[in-house]
Structure formats: C-alpha cells, structure tokens
Amino acid sequence: MPVGVVIKRQPGVTRWAKYAWKATSILPGAADAHWRELRREGEVVEFHAATVTLELFGAETEAYVHGLGAEVPCVYVIMRPKPETPAHPFEVLLIxxxxxxxxxxxDTGEEVVEKVAMTPGLLAWVHEFVELFHEDEEFVKRRRHKERMDKVEDGIGDPRIGGMGDVYASPALQRRRMQ
Known part of the structure; x- marks a missing residue:
C-alpha cells in the first residue's frame, strides 16, 4: 500500500539547531510527492515528504501481532539524514x-526511526492481514541432555597451579607469588 509521510518542521529550541524535524502523520493511499508543503502556521510547516510502499510479509505476522497489541498501534518511518540538503534534510527509506x-x-544508529500512529483504515488493513496469515507457534520445551555437565571444573589439572586451594587462581598471579 502506498503511504505518504508527513514531516513537520518547527523552530529549534537551541542555538545549535535551527529547526526540529519530526514525522507526525501518515497518508494511506497517497500519490507520489517530494517535500510538497501541506500547511504553514507561522514558522511551523508540514510537508508531504515522500510516498513509500508499506509491505506486509506472512513471515512477520508475529511482529505485527505485537505491534497491534500496543496501546496505540503504530507504523515506523525509517529516515536517513541528508545534511547536504538543509531544506530537505531527510530521505524517507521505508515505512x-x-x-x-x-x-x-x-540498533544501527545510522537512520532516524519515528513512531507514527496508524490511521483507522490502515489499522483495519494490517489486522485483516494478520487474521489471514498468522499461525501461532506451539511452544516446545527444550529437552536436556542426560549427561551431567556440572561435574567438570575449569582450571583443575592445570600444571601451573600449585595447590588445590588455588584452583581458581590465574597462572599469572601464581608467578608473582612465587617471585
């Protein structure tokens, strides 16, 4: 589904940042756009920054169920900073x-991820997809090996360790004591 991303620009609150940018809403079914101005109130401007395709995958339904179970179900807008173009400082990669x-x-730290609430129509579309393709995975308890692994003690048998009382001492520490 094509989804438009609305990004708001407002004056920065510090002298180091002239503007603060934030993805604030989405436009499901939007036509293509490239930083088209939607609304202006004083110095606050909203742009239809881009239209990207939201794809749902059958193998990812567990994640969608998790997202739909949130207090406010959201989509996530992934943007990459483009400091070389200050008028349009982000490239919308995906939603x-x-x-x-x-x-x-x-986790990568290279992209900016913004959380935006789903519209009722988009919520219904994702919910319908999950109902069609989600299969709960049965919990399978892991079976333990019969062999007892706790009988092996690390460090025992190391010829560099002098007595049984020093079993867990490091060999480098032992050499310093001997000198």
Missing part, C-alpha cells in the same frame, strides 16, 4: 508495521 524491524534500524 514498516513491524516493531522488530524498526528496532533493527534503531
């Missing part, structure tokens, strides 16, 4: 309904 995928982008 996802998966909080797990959004977390992966947060």
């Amino acid at each position: 996802t309904a998966s909080p797990y995928e959004a977390q992966d982008y947060c």
Whole structure:
C-alpha cells in the first residue's frame, strides 16, 4: 500500500539547531510527492515528504501481532539524514508495521526511526492481514541432555597451579607469588 509521510518542521529550541524535524502523520493511499508543503502556521510547516510502499510479509505476522497489541498501534518511518540538503534534510527509506524491524534500524544508529500512529483504515488493513496469515507457534520445551555437565571444573589439572586451594587462581598471579 502506498503511504505518504508527513514531516513537520518547527523552530529549534537551541542555538545549535535551527529547526526540529519530526514525522507526525501518515497518508494511506497517497500519490507520489517530494517535500510538497501541506500547511504553514507561522514558522511551523508540514510537508508531504515522500510516498513509500508499506509491505506486509506472512513471515512477520508475529511482529505485527505485537505491534497491534500496543496501546496505540503504530507504523515506523525509517529516515536517513541528508545534511547536504538543509531544506530537505531527510530521505524517507521505508515505512514498516513491524516493531522488530524498526528496532533493527534503531540498533544501527545510522537512520532516524519515528513512531507514527496508524490511521483507522490502515489499522483495519494490517489486522485483516494478520487474521489471514498468522499461525501461532506451539511452544516446545527444550529437552536436556542426560549427561551431567556440572561435574567438570575449569582450571583443575592445570600444571601451573600449585595447590588445590588455588584452583581458581590465574597462572599469572601464581608467578608473582612465587617471585
């Protein structure tokens, strides 16, 4: 589904940042756009920054269920900073309904991830997709090996360790004591 991303620019609150930018809303089914101005109130401006395709995958339904279970179900807008173009400082890479995928982008630290509430129509679309394709995975308890692994003690048998009382001492520490 094509989804438009609305980004708001407002004056910065510090002398180091002239503007503060934030993805504030989405436009499901929007036409293509490139930083088209939607609204202006004083120095606050909202732009239809881009239209990207929201794709849902059958293998990701567990993540969608997790996202739909939130107090406010959201989509995540992934943007890459473009400091060379201050008038349009972000490139919208993608939009996802998966909080797990959004977390992966947060971990890299190279992209900006903004959380935006789903519209009722988009919420219904994602919910319908989950109902069609989600299958709960049965919990399978892991079976333990019969062999007892706790009988092996690390460090025992090391010829550099003098007595049984010093079993867990490091060999470097032992050499200093001997000198």
